[in-house]
Each structure stands twice: as C-alpha cells, then as structure tokens.
Amino acid sequence: MDNASWFTEVASEAGSAFSLKVSKKLHQEQTPFQKIEIYQTEGFGNLMVIDGFIMLSTRENFFYHEMMSHPVLFTHPDPKIIWIIGGGDCGTLREVLKHQQVQKVIQIDIDERVTRLAEQYFPELCQSNDDPRAELKFIDGIEWVKQAEPNSVDIIIVDSTDPIGPAKGLFSKDFYRDCCHCLTEQGIIIQQSESPLFHMTILGDMRKAMWEAGFANLQTLFFPQCVYPSGWWSATMASKNELKTFRKNDSDNKKFSTNYYNSEIHQAALAQPEFFKKAMQIS
C-alpha cells in the first residue's frame, strides 16, 4: 500500500485501521475548534475528516444520517420541535425535515466552518438548509441546553464527534440532566454511541450516565457504518417514559424516500446482540 495516496484512520484501541484511496486533497484548515480536511476519494466521493477522524463521505453517509433521524422521529408520538446538537454537515437536518409534522428544527453546532465546508463539498446534504422550519445556530450546544426552558423540545439529536475534544461534554451526566430538563414528558434524546465491537466501555458509561440523569428507558440501535472503526455503529435513544411507541404504520407509509431506512430496518436495528445483552445485563 502506497501511503501517499491513501487517507488512513487508525483505531489504536483495536489495532485496526481503515483507509480510503484519495485522488486529491481539496481543503485543509484549522478552525478555533478543530482541524478540518476535505479529500476527493476514488470510490467514496468526497470525504470530511476532523482531527484525523473520518466524519463522512458522499457514498455512505446515508446510513448514519437516516439512522440518527428516522427511528427516533417515528418513535416519538408527535415530533414537532427538534434540536440537533452538532450535525454541522446538515445531513441529519435534511432527513429530519423530510417529516412533514415537524414545525421547527434548530441545529446547534459550535463550528460554523463545518457547515460552510459541507455547503461547498457536500451540497446535497445542505439542500434543506433554507427550509423555513430550519434554524442554524453556531454556538455551544452544552450552553444552549443548559439555558433552555423546561419542556421546550420533543427530540434532541446529539450528532457529535467522538467523546474527546470539543464533544467530550456531550457524553456527561450534567449534559444529559440538562437535556432531560428541557425535553417534554414524551421527549426523547438520541446520541451516536460508538462501535458496539470496539467501544463497549464508552457505550456502557454513556448508558449509565443517561440513566443516572433521569432517563429511565434506554434503547440502543445498531447499524452498518463502513467508514467508522469496526464498520458497525450504534446510537442510543433515551426517554423518561417508555420507548414503545414505534409508529409502524406511519413508517410503512412514509411520504419520502430513503436509501437504508425502512420500517423493517427500524425494527431490526433494535435487536440486541447476545454479547451486548450480557454486557449491559439486559434480559
């Protein structure tokens, strides 16, 4: 392998690495928050890398964006007000806005440069940014949630980087307690929760912190995500009340198209591997 023509991310915790063949480096900058790189790849379209970690590519981002949005939106009985913490590439925003009953989506990413670069290199993800229901704020999501009114939001989607660097606070009990406070009684939070194969400690700590913060019901979802370590990823939903309201009929009859998600995939994502049940002591 000729290192010069590949972008490689090493998962040192697992002794593995994933590489994409690149044809050109399109952009690089250091923002006040992180280092962002954009590459043109041979097989995956454009690639965004933050602080050395692959964030998304043109070819495969649909898995992540669809699974961070549609399962939680079809689980909440009537989602109207949505916040996206992070999500600066706007792909999750685009998916959320496909739901017609949604009245307002506020995306809160600390780094405006992520969005400006997404507009340039991933324009298809930003095609709903001008929707009148969308509002983009470039401020600290942790502060936003801390200062928010109680009972003011139906769903909080935490679409963040890994729990190191600027996103560390988004995996803390204090943050979850603030989220719990501003969610309505039926409210749900969903957060990307790393690889079920490589990061069971992070996943377990995160579930524990959510539970201690007041979320009595947790549900982890599993889905393929080929550019992230292990190629397999998870997201965890949490709510004060039971998470048993999958609106299957609405999902079956959704009025918009998806690439990975459908109602069978929704239910499949909820199935918990045997090792996961044992580790999390889920019967």
Added chain:
Amino acid sequence: MDNASWFTEVASEAGSAFSLKVSKKLHQEQTPFQKIEIYQTEGFGNLMVIDGFIMLSTRENFFYHEMMSHPVLFTHPDPKIIWIIGGGDCGTLREVLKHQQVQKVIQIDIDERVTRLAEQYFPELCQSNDDPRAELKFIDGIEWVKQAEPNSVDIIIVDSTDPIGPAKGLFSKDFYRDCCHCLTEQGIIIQQSESPLFHMTILGDMRKAMWEAGFANLQTLFFPQCVYPSGWWSATMASKNELKTFRKNDSDNKKFSTNYYNSEIHQAALAQPEFFKKAMQIS
C-alpha cells in the same frame, strides 16, 4: 502507518482498505490450491489469510460462523443431515453441531491444510471435530455435490472464499442445480454472498443463478463482519419451497450459548435495506 507491522487487505473495487496490526507472522505455505498465511495480531488474536484475503480472526469469527449456521438451522423444520462445502476452519461445523437434532454433518473442503492449520492456530473452532456426528472430507465440493444421491441432504452450507480462485465454481448455476437435486423437498442451501455495499453485482448474479437453478425462494441475511470489505456482510438462503418456517420458539429456548446470534438477531438479519429492495426488485 508503518506498513511493516500491519497486514492490509485492499478492496480495489471500492478504493478502501482494512488493516490489522500484526506482532508476528506465525506461518506461511503454498498448498496445491492456495497460499495460506497465519499472523498474530495485536487486537484480534490470530489471523488467517488466504491468497491475500482475510478469512477470519480469533476475535470476530463468531459473527460469520453463527450467522452461517443458526438462522438456516432454525429455519429448516427438522435439520438432520447437513453438508458444509468449504468451511475448513471448522468454525461453522462447531456451531452446527450445537444443534442436538442434527445426526450427521459432512464437511467437504478441498484443502486439508486449512483444517490442519485451524487445529493449530484456532483450536477453539476445532473442538467439535471429534464429535461422532462429524465427518471431514478433503475433496472437491463441486464433484461431491454432482455425484450425490437425490434427496439426500437437509441443509447445504456453502462456506467458501470469494468467487475467484478455487471457489469460483461454487457461485455457478450448474453447482446450484446439483445442490437443488440432492436437497430434500424442505431442503435449504445457504451461501455467503459478499458485501451488500461493495458487491451488489455478485450478489445479484448469485441470486439470479440460484433462482434459475430451481430455487424459487430466496432470502438474503445481513450482519456485521468487521474484517471483511465494508465491515458488513451477507448470506443468502434458498429453497424450493417457502422459507417461512422460522422455529422461533426453539430459537428462543436454544440449549447452547452464542455470542452474536439470538432469535431477535435472526429476525433482524432478514430485514432488507431500502436500496437492496430497489436493486433486487423486491416489493
């Protein structure tokens, strides 16, 4: 990345690569059929590589072996006679033998050296090789199936390498026709069917060949497989009659332990992604 201490498999069709950090090369040989290498890795235990392609590691082989065996065995109404074509590492054999009603398993791998090396470097996979119900043959699986009696087997598991080299014939219509001939009326074949993200052409051609060979019912399963290209893999079940007999109660009450598989995972694996349904014209 220091190339010297990594084993890398390039998926040239996708412009991606997966690497494992290796601490030592334990073995290498050229058999009459293929080149086999064994490595000790830092995070994945031992690793077997055939003709440059990663076959399995100690850490993650459970995904593949469990999903090649338990779904098909819990789908057949009464599996007694099983053939495994390929599968020389004996991991699938071990899983199949966990089912008490199975009376006879014949494993037919063309290359005895795969099994001998598995005994040495993956002894946990070979722990059931002395089961009186198991028989290991080191002959050509294509010839075996061609010469077999009609209605003589309940399940054929094709646990092969990719459709290049010695395994090419295992993806052909002629082979499937021979399998169809020796399977009982309720019989089922299952075969690994590559990555749903990278190899849709192979998958489509394989399903078409199975259908044309006389298998009226096809069902593709999806599961994580982090050491194979894209980290996401599939297997396809085919039968002459309907594949709707999942013995859920038996699966729920199975008497053996697994690491990934359980009855919810079984059902989840059957969910078909939206892009797959469109490509395969499945309604």
